[in-house]
Amino acid sequence: MKLKQLISAMALAGTVTAVAAAPQIGAPAPDFTVVDSHGQTHSLADFAGKNVILEWTNHDCPFVVKHYVSDNMQGLQQHFTEDDTVWLSVISSKPGSQGHVSPEKANELTASRSANPSAVLLDESGDMGRAYDARVTPHMYVIGADGNLLYMGGIDSIPTANPEDIPKAEAYLANAGNEVLAGQPVSKPVTRPYGCSIKY
């Protein structure tokens, strides 16, 4: 009888339940320890007291290209890093898969695109990406100075690869980041991320 109860309890655990894997808004953001393109190791605790923006990226993804050829991404990076926010671009493509780059290539991409991230993290194992349940490039997160997750979702509201749509879109990430800087609650803390799948 006891065994039977246990089995049915286990069967139940396998059925539909609320998602537990995804990070929660307002809860401490998942920690990470990842090496950047200059060989330096970063973890979330290093940035305690500062706002942190995470950008999952893949330089060949058309949805990422959309925001780099238009200089939208570089502009956001500059705007927020100037305001003492840490901007981390994260590459979670596994070695051998599309979007994976060497540290040299990563630095070259930063230079050639005039990008302004605080660091480019090479998450080859995908551990950091999975911890954040990052799905697409670009997938954006904002973490407050207290280490709590304040925003997760898309960069803006129009899920296309066309740079002409950027001015027409609602700038979800920019709005969330500015609200955090102004000390206000984020009005839309969760939005739909769009883009290419992350190649874990």
Next chain:
Amino acid sequence: MTWRTLRQRTYYYLSVMTLRFLVLLWLAFLLAAPAQAVSTGWKEAPHIQVELVSEYQAVSPGQRFRVALHLLPQEHWHTYWLNPGDSGMPTQIHWQLPDGVEVSDIQWPTPEAFSIPPLMNYGFEGSTVLVSEVEVPADYAGTSLVLKADASWLVCEEICIPGDMTLELPLAVARQAVVSSNVQALFAQGKAAQPVLLQRTASYQVQDGVFSAVIESKDDLLVDAFFVAATDLVEHARPQEISWQDGSLLLRQPQNTYFHQAPEQIDIVLTSGPQSFVVQAHRLDAGSPAVVSAEFGFGAFLLALLLAAGGGLILNLMPCVFPVLSLKAISLANNSGDSARQKRDAWSYTLGVLTMFALLALMLIGLRAAGAAVGWGFQLQNPWLVGALAYLFFVLGLSLSGLVQFGSRLMQLGSGLGQQQGAKGSFFTGVLAVIVASPCTAPFMGAALGYAVTQSAPVALMVFLALGLGMALPFLLLAYSRRLARLLPKPGAWMDTLKQWLAYPLYLTTVWLLWVLGRQAGVDAQALVLVGLVCLAAALWLWGRQQLGKGFRLAPQLSWVFALLAVLLLVLLQPQSGQQEAVGQAHWEQWSPARLADLKAEQQPVLVNMTADWCITCLVNERVALNTDSSRQALSDYGVTYLKGDWTLRDGEISAYLQHYQRDGVPLYVLYWPGQEPKILPQILTPNTLRDQLAQLAATSSGG
């Protein structure tokens, strides 16, 4: 050119050769039939070919016809569905068409699921036909029609390439449309790939981290997967749960992490082997009925008004109304030839009736707007109101029996027959007529009026007013038609006898109301009201004697004491729940905060079920998962007390309980197990949910 791209290109050309035989065949046809262009021909884009095809080579004004965006991605490459899943982008078409030409949205084929752990995408591989319908206006004057489509897509394998292209397809416009026979196979392929629309009652909900849908499915349609045509409702990569319960298909999947808004209506595509179907599911809002009432057409509206007026006319013959009004009608009609006064009285009466009906309608609309799920007949759901109506009918009956004569201007019956009556008196007679009619309207017209009330407020009000007009119509006719008035018998001594006979329908109405009261509030409350009736009889008897000059000194005062006593008894009425009788046999008890607290204090396991009659999910759950033998057995095996709260009518205590669990609606199922946090069960229960949850709780508490 790198080796990889060279290999890809070679592969690509080879794959086209070996691709769909039909497509090649069709290409051959196209080459053989150059007479009229019905396709733009294949246009090359990276990793995909596209073309725009028309079902007709010549179209005529007023015609509807199909056009297709035909996509042929390279082998292993795919484009995306309306809901692309976790990444990707649906194919889009922006049409540039001449003025007046309309085009539908894409009629999407049934998608395929592409699992790329941890993500899931929905889209199409191989030859994909995206059909839209074009409608040419009847007054289209041009001799040609250029279909111009700005198509954009994302084509992906491991990497994704966005593409866009403007496709232009000129068609001839002729009086006689000319079908393109060589594209019929393509449109047939497009049609075959689309899901078949099923007219089923379906609703869905996203709550507590779970997307759930209930689809009426009497034939137990075998479904192996479902696709939700909205982007951020379900967590696409998580397993789907599909089950059948007693004529309903239940679908569940965890809620999407990025869920923020549930659309009012969504399409759900169901696949069943090679077949696929689509149903439209409405969002089930907490605390509102799931079934959206049909819009009233104007014809239906007029019919409803007519029926209501007819119903009002019939009300005059009801046992509760007829005795009161018939004598009045006779007295009015014979009113010594003062036609102007008769007309004025008739209109005052009509105004009284309409005012009272308007008040009732507004009250009902207000109650519904406040969220109470009341229907017409709500006046009989309140035991005090039922008691008061019983008093009223009894008093009217005693008056007709001659125990007492009312000289008031409210009812001028009997002695007041010959008296002239003011407009005010007629107005209040109208008000009284509606009040005495109200218990009769409930059983006879409840359904029709209940329906009217589900419509918009102005429509509901009009229906009630039409009912009032119908009720007042006989009086208006009598005032305006001398001939009709002459048909009525002259008043005389016979009227006293008739009056006394007519008291009996009123007594019977009283009995019926007492029966309703007894069902509602129990036999004790009924006895209390019966004592109240005796007091009323005493009061009226004393008053009647006084009128005849036979009273003693304190008779008027004593009469008032009895009347007050009757009122007091009614006020003191303590309704005991009529449901308690049923509880004896049922496996549940009525919920109350006190009962729950007691059971928790006694360390008893408790199941709380908050439900309402208008909540479909609640009823389905009870039928398939709670009232089953297996669940009854589970409850008794684990010694669980099952408490049920009924939120059909708003109940403050239940609302507070729901709020405690961050809910603003039912169903809510909470399992209390001693020493553990209360466990909230899913909104959609399966036959095993309860037993499994109990097993789990029992296992954790004894094991941990």
